[in-house]
Amino acid sequence: MQFSLLHRLYNSPTLRIIAPYYSRIRFKNMSTEKPNGSSAKNPISANPKVNQFQQVFHSESTTTNGWDKCWEEELTPWDLGRPTPVLVHLHNTGSLPKGRALIPGCGSGHDVVAIASSDLHVVGLDISENAIKKATELCSESPKMDHVSFLKTDFFTWCPAQLFDLIFDYTFFCAIEPKLRSLWARKMSDLLKSDGELITLMYPIDDHEGGPPYKVSVADYEEVLHPLGFKATQIVDNELAIAPRMGREKLGRWKRSTSQSSL
Numbered sequence: 001m002q003f004s005l006l007h008r009l010y011n012s013p014t015l016r017i018i019a020p021y022y023s024r025i026r027f028k029n030m031s032t033e034k035p036n037g038s039s040a041k042n043p044i045s046a047n048p049k050v051n052q053f054q055q056v057f058h059s060e061s062t063t064t065n066g067w068d069k070c071w072e073e074e075l076t077p078w079d080l081g082r083p084t085p086v087l088v089h090l091h092n093t094g095s096l097p098k099g100r101a102l103i104p105g106c107g108s109g110h111d112v113v114a115i116a117s118s119d120l121h122v123v124g125l126d127i128s129e130n131a132i133k134k135a136t137e138l139c140s141e142s143p144k145m146d147h148v149s150f151l152k153t154d155f156f157t158w159c160p161a162q163l164f165d166l167i168f169d170y171t172f173f174c175a176i177e178p179k180l181r182s183l184w185a186r187k188m189s190d191l192l193k194s195d196g197e198l199i200t201l202m203y204p205i206d207d208h209e210g211g212p213p214y215k216v217s218v219a220d221y222e223e224v225l226h227p228l229g230f231k232a233t234q235i236v237d238n239e240l241a242i243a244p245r246m247g248r249e250k251l252g253r254w255k256r257s258t259s260q261s262s263l
Protein backbone atom coordinates (compact mmCIF):
# COMPACT_ATOMS: atom_id res chain seq x y z
CA MET A 1 0.00 0.00 0.00
CA GLN A 2 2.67 2.45 1.13
CA PHE A 3 4.95 1.32 -1.67
CA SER A 4 2.25 1.79 -4.28
CA LEU A 5 1.60 5.36 -3.04
CA LEU A 6 5.31 6.18 -3.15
CA HIS A 7 5.61 4.56 -6.56
CA ARG A 8 2.76 6.65 -7.92
CA LEU A 9 4.25 9.81 -6.42
CA TYR A 10 7.66 9.03 -7.86
CA ASN A 11 6.20 8.48 -11.30
CA SER A 12 3.93 11.51 -11.25
CA PRO A 13 4.72 13.92 -14.11
CA THR A 14 4.45 16.94 -11.75
CA LEU A 15 7.11 15.54 -9.45
CA ARG A 16 9.38 14.78 -12.37
CA ILE A 17 9.10 18.39 -13.51
CA ILE A 18 9.74 19.98 -10.10
CA ALA A 19 12.38 17.52 -8.86
CA PRO A 20 15.41 19.02 -10.68
CA TYR A 21 14.48 22.54 -9.48
CA TYR A 22 13.88 21.30 -5.95
CA SER A 23 17.24 19.54 -5.94
CA ARG A 24 19.03 22.71 -7.15
CA ILE A 25 17.34 24.85 -4.47
CA ARG A 26 18.12 22.22 -1.86
CA PHE A 27 21.79 22.08 -2.78
CA LYS A 28 22.08 25.85 -2.90
CA ASN A 29 20.54 26.14 0.57
CA MET A 30 22.42 23.37 2.30
CA SER A 31 24.16 25.09 5.19
CA THR A 32 27.17 22.76 5.02
CA GLU A 33 27.71 23.09 1.27
CA LYS A 34 28.22 26.56 -0.12
CA PRO A 35 28.51 26.76 -3.92
CA ASN A 36 32.07 27.96 -3.83
CA GLY A 37 33.10 25.45 -1.30
CA SER A 38 34.04 27.20 1.95
CA SER A 39 32.32 24.67 4.13
CA ALA A 40 33.10 22.79 7.28
CA LYS A 41 31.69 19.62 5.78
CA ASN A 42 32.92 19.60 2.21
CA PRO A 43 30.98 17.15 -0.01
CA ILE A 44 34.25 15.60 -1.20
CA SER A 45 36.10 15.18 2.10
CA ALA A 46 32.88 14.09 3.81
CA ASN A 47 32.07 11.44 1.20
CA PRO A 48 32.88 7.96 2.61
CA LYS A 49 33.23 6.52 -0.91
CA VAL A 50 35.87 9.13 -1.77
CA ASN A 51 37.67 8.40 1.51
CA GLN A 52 37.67 4.67 0.76
CA PHE A 53 38.97 5.32 -2.76
CA GLN A 54 41.76 7.59 -1.45
CA GLN A 55 42.80 5.04 1.16
CA VAL A 56 43.23 2.28 -1.43
CA PHE A 57 44.76 4.66 -4.01
CA HIS A 58 47.44 5.90 -1.60
CA SER A 59 48.17 2.40 -0.29
CA GLU A 60 49.66 1.41 -3.66
CA SER A 61 53.34 2.01 -4.43
CA THR A 62 52.72 4.04 -7.62
CA THR A 63 49.86 6.21 -8.87
CA THR A 64 49.46 3.89 -11.87
CA ASN A 65 48.92 0.94 -9.52
CA GLY A 66 46.65 3.10 -7.38
CA TRP A 67 44.31 3.91 -10.28
CA ASP A 68 44.34 0.35 -11.56
CA LYS A 69 43.58 -1.13 -8.14
CA CYS A 70 40.63 1.21 -7.69
CA TRP A 71 39.23 0.29 -11.09
CA GLU A 72 39.71 -3.39 -10.25
CA GLU A 73 37.89 -2.99 -6.93
CA GLU A 74 35.24 -0.74 -8.48
CA LEU A 75 36.12 2.11 -6.11
CA THR A 76 35.27 4.75 -8.70
CA PRO A 77 33.10 7.40 -7.00
CA TRP A 78 33.61 9.83 -9.91
CA ASP A 79 32.13 7.45 -12.50
CA LEU A 80 28.65 8.61 -13.61
CA GLY A 81 27.97 5.30 -15.36
CA ARG A 82 26.72 7.33 -18.31
CA PRO A 83 28.06 10.14 -20.50
CA THR A 84 28.58 13.62 -19.06
CA PRO A 85 25.33 15.54 -19.76
CA VAL A 86 26.93 18.82 -20.91
CA LEU A 87 29.20 16.96 -23.34
CA VAL A 88 26.19 15.15 -24.81
CA HIS A 89 24.50 18.55 -25.13
CA LEU A 90 27.50 20.00 -27.02
CA HIS A 91 27.54 16.95 -29.28
CA ASN A 92 23.77 17.06 -29.95
CA THR A 93 23.85 20.77 -30.75
CA GLY A 94 26.73 20.39 -33.22
CA SER A 95 29.02 22.52 -31.02
CA LEU A 96 32.04 20.21 -31.11
CA PRO A 97 34.81 20.39 -33.71
CA LYS A 98 34.94 17.63 -36.30
CA GLY A 99 37.95 15.43 -37.06
CA ARG A 100 39.88 13.75 -34.24
CA ALA A 101 39.18 14.02 -30.51
CA LEU A 102 41.08 12.84 -27.46
CA ILE A 103 39.73 12.14 -23.98
CA PRO A 104 42.66 11.59 -21.61
CA GLY A 105 41.85 9.73 -18.38
CA CYS A 106 38.72 8.42 -20.11
CA GLY A 107 37.86 5.90 -17.39
CA SER A 108 34.97 3.64 -18.38
CA GLY A 109 34.69 5.34 -21.76
CA HIS A 110 31.09 6.63 -21.73
CA ASP A 111 32.12 10.10 -22.96
CA VAL A 112 34.28 8.62 -25.73
CA VAL A 113 31.43 6.56 -27.16
CA ALA A 114 28.89 9.38 -26.67
CA ILE A 115 30.61 11.87 -28.97
CA ALA A 116 32.05 9.44 -31.53
CA SER A 117 30.53 9.66 -35.01
CA SER A 118 31.47 9.40 -38.65
CA ASP A 119 32.55 13.07 -38.32
CA LEU A 120 34.60 12.62 -35.16
CA HIS A 121 36.98 9.77 -34.37
CA VAL A 122 37.53 9.68 -30.61
CA VAL A 123 40.57 8.27 -28.84
CA GLY A 124 40.07 7.35 -25.18
CA LEU A 125 43.26 7.02 -23.21
CA ASP A 126 43.78 5.76 -19.67
CA ILE A 127 46.73 4.58 -17.62
CA SER A 128 44.67 1.84 -15.98
CA GLU A 129 44.42 -1.50 -17.74
CA ASN A 130 41.19 -2.28 -15.89
CA ALA A 131 39.61 1.01 -16.98
CA ILE A 132 40.52 0.36 -20.60
CA LYS A 133 39.14 -3.17 -20.34
CA LYS A 134 35.84 -1.78 -19.07
CA ALA A 135 35.77 0.90 -21.80
CA THR A 136 36.52 -1.64 -24.52
CA GLU A 137 33.65 -3.83 -23.29
CA LEU A 138 31.31 -0.83 -23.39
CA CYS A 139 32.41 0.02 -26.90
CA SER A 140 32.03 -3.56 -28.18
CA GLU A 141 28.26 -3.21 -27.67
CA SER A 142 28.09 0.09 -29.53
CA PRO A 143 27.35 0.58 -33.23
CA LYS A 144 29.90 3.42 -33.06
CA MET A 145 32.85 1.11 -32.47
CA ASP A 146 34.47 1.99 -35.81
CA HIS A 147 34.78 5.61 -34.67
CA VAL A 148 36.42 4.83 -31.33
CA SER A 149 39.89 3.71 -30.16
CA PHE A 150 40.96 2.95 -26.60
CA LEU A 151 44.57 2.96 -25.48
CA LYS A 152 46.19 1.99 -22.21
CA THR A 153 48.98 4.51 -21.91
CA ASP A 154 50.35 7.39 -19.87
CA PHE A 155 49.09 10.76 -21.14
CA PHE A 156 52.37 12.45 -20.19
CA THR A 157 54.64 10.23 -22.28
CA TRP A 158 52.35 9.37 -25.20
CA CYS A 159 53.38 10.69 -28.64
CA PRO A 160 50.74 9.90 -31.27
CA ALA A 161 51.37 10.08 -35.02
CA GLN A 162 48.42 12.42 -35.58
CA LEU A 163 47.32 15.52 -33.66
CA PHE A 164 43.82 16.36 -32.43
CA ASP A 165 41.10 18.88 -33.30
CA LEU A 166 39.54 18.54 -29.86
CA ILE A 167 40.67 17.44 -26.40
CA PHE A 168 38.08 17.05 -23.66
CA ASP A 169 39.19 16.99 -20.01
CA TYR A 170 36.78 16.07 -17.26
CA THR A 171 38.08 15.00 -13.86
CA PHE A 172 41.54 14.38 -15.31
CA PHE A 173 43.13 17.73 -14.36
CA CYS A 174 41.87 17.25 -10.78
CA ALA A 175 43.09 13.63 -10.76
CA ILE A 176 46.75 14.42 -11.35
CA GLU A 177 49.05 15.86 -8.71
CA PRO A 178 48.95 19.69 -8.80
CA LYS A 179 52.73 19.83 -9.41
CA LEU A 180 52.07 18.12 -12.80
CA ARG A 181 49.67 20.81 -14.04
CA SER A 182 52.27 22.70 -16.10
CA LEU A 183 53.23 19.45 -17.81
CA TRP A 184 49.53 18.75 -18.38
CA ALA A 185 49.21 22.08 -20.21
CA ARG A 186 52.40 21.51 -22.22
CA LYS A 187 51.11 18.10 -23.32
CA MET A 188 47.69 19.50 -24.25
CA SER A 189 49.45 22.08 -26.37
CA ASP A 190 51.66 19.44 -28.04
CA LEU A 191 48.73 17.14 -28.81
CA LEU A 192 46.39 19.75 -30.30
CA LYS A 193 46.49 21.04 -33.85
CA SER A 194 47.33 24.75 -33.92
CA ASP A 195 43.62 25.62 -34.36
CA GLY A 196 42.44 22.78 -32.12
CA GLU A 197 40.16 23.31 -29.15
CA LEU A 198 40.60 22.28 -25.54
CA ILE A 199 37.38 21.85 -23.55
CA THR A 200 37.77 21.59 -19.79
CA LEU A 201 34.96 20.79 -17.42
CA MET A 202 36.50 22.31 -14.31
CA TYR A 203 35.61 20.44 -11.13
CA PRO A 204 35.76 20.45 -8.10
CA ILE A 205 35.86 24.21 -7.61
CA ASP A 206 35.94 24.26 -3.83
CA ASP A 207 38.38 24.41 -0.93
CA HIS A 208 38.86 20.84 0.27
CA GLU A 209 42.33 19.56 1.12
CA GLY A 210 44.18 16.64 -0.46
CA GLY A 211 43.16 14.39 -3.31
CA PRO A 212 42.59 13.02 -5.77
CA PRO A 213 40.43 14.76 -6.66
CA TYR A 214 42.50 17.89 -5.94
CA LYS A 215 40.63 21.20 -5.68
CA VAL A 216 40.72 23.38 -8.81
CA SER A 217 39.95 26.97 -9.73
CA VAL A 218 39.67 28.81 -13.04
CA ALA A 219 42.89 30.61 -12.07
CA ASP A 220 44.67 27.22 -11.80
CA TYR A 221 43.88 26.52 -15.47
CA GLU A 222 44.76 30.05 -16.56
CA GLU A 223 48.09 29.90 -14.75
CA VAL A 224 49.29 26.97 -16.86
CA LEU A 225 47.41 27.63 -20.12
CA HIS A 226 48.00 31.37 -20.61
CA PRO A 227 51.83 31.06 -20.94
CA LEU A 228 51.26 28.65 -23.86
CA GLY A 229 49.00 31.09 -25.68
CA PHE A 230 45.64 29.51 -24.78
CA LYS A 231 42.84 31.97 -24.12
CA ALA A 232 39.36 31.08 -22.91
CA THR A 233 36.70 31.69 -25.55
CA GLN A 234 34.05 30.81 -22.98
CA ILE A 235 33.87 30.11 -19.25
CA VAL A 236 30.39 29.43 -17.88
CA ASP A 237 28.75 27.65 -14.96
CA ASN A 238 27.77 24.15 -15.96
CA GLU A 239 23.99 24.30 -15.73
CA LEU A 240 23.85 20.64 -16.71
CA ALA A 241 26.05 19.42 -13.86
CA ILE A 242 24.69 16.48 -11.89
CA ALA A 243 23.01 17.64 -8.68
CA PRO A 244 25.86 16.88 -6.21
CA ARG A 245 28.34 18.85 -8.39
CA MET A 246 26.03 21.78 -9.18
CA GLY A 247 27.66 25.13 -8.39
CA ARG A 248 31.16 23.62 -8.25
CA GLU A 249 31.67 23.02 -11.96
CA LYS A 250 32.47 25.34 -14.87
CA LEU A 251 32.80 24.69 -18.57
CA GLY A 252 35.85 26.25 -20.20
CA ARG A 253 36.61 26.37 -23.93
CA TRP A 254 40.18 27.31 -24.87
CA LYS A 255 41.98 28.07 -28.12
CA ARG A 256 45.35 29.39 -29.08
CA SER A 257 45.43 32.60 -31.00
CA THR A 258 46.28 31.81 -34.63
CA SER A 259 46.59 35.45 -35.73
CA GLN A 260 49.98 36.20 -37.21
CA SER A 261 51.64 39.49 -37.91
CA SER A 262 51.60 40.44 -41.60
CA LEU A 263 54.86 42.35 -41.24
Ligand SMILES: C[S@@+](CC[C@H](N)C(=O)[O-])C[C@H]1O[C@@H](n2cnc3c(N)ncnc32)[C@H](O)[C@@H]1O
Pocket: 067, 068, 078, 079, 080, 104, 105, 106, 107, 108, 125, 126, 127, 128, 131, 153, 154, 155, 156, 170, 171, 172, 175, 176
Ligand atom coordinates in the same frame (compact mmCIF):
# COMPACT_ATOMS: atom_id res chain seq x y z
C1 LIG B 1 38.89 10.67 -11.76
S1 LIG B 1 39.08 9.53 -13.05
C2 LIG B 1 38.08 10.27 -14.33
C3 LIG B 1 37.55 9.31 -15.36
C4 LIG B 1 36.60 9.93 -16.38
N1 LIG B 1 37.17 11.09 -17.02
C5 LIG B 1 35.28 10.27 -15.75
O1 LIG B 1 34.96 11.47 -15.64
O2 LIG B 1 34.57 9.34 -15.36
C6 LIG B 1 40.73 9.88 -13.64
C7 LIG B 1 41.20 8.87 -14.64
O3 LIG B 1 42.48 9.28 -15.11
C8 LIG B 1 43.29 8.12 -15.26
N2 LIG B 1 44.69 8.57 -15.21
C9 LIG B 1 45.37 9.05 -14.15
N3 LIG B 1 46.61 9.41 -14.49
C10 LIG B 1 46.74 9.16 -15.83
C11 LIG B 1 47.78 9.34 -16.77
N4 LIG B 1 48.98 9.83 -16.42
N5 LIG B 1 47.56 8.99 -18.06
C12 LIG B 1 46.35 8.50 -18.43
N6 LIG B 1 45.32 8.31 -17.58
C13 LIG B 1 45.50 8.63 -16.28
C14 LIG B 1 42.86 7.20 -14.13
O4 LIG B 1 43.16 5.85 -14.35
C15 LIG B 1 41.35 7.47 -14.08
O5 LIG B 1 40.63 6.57 -14.87
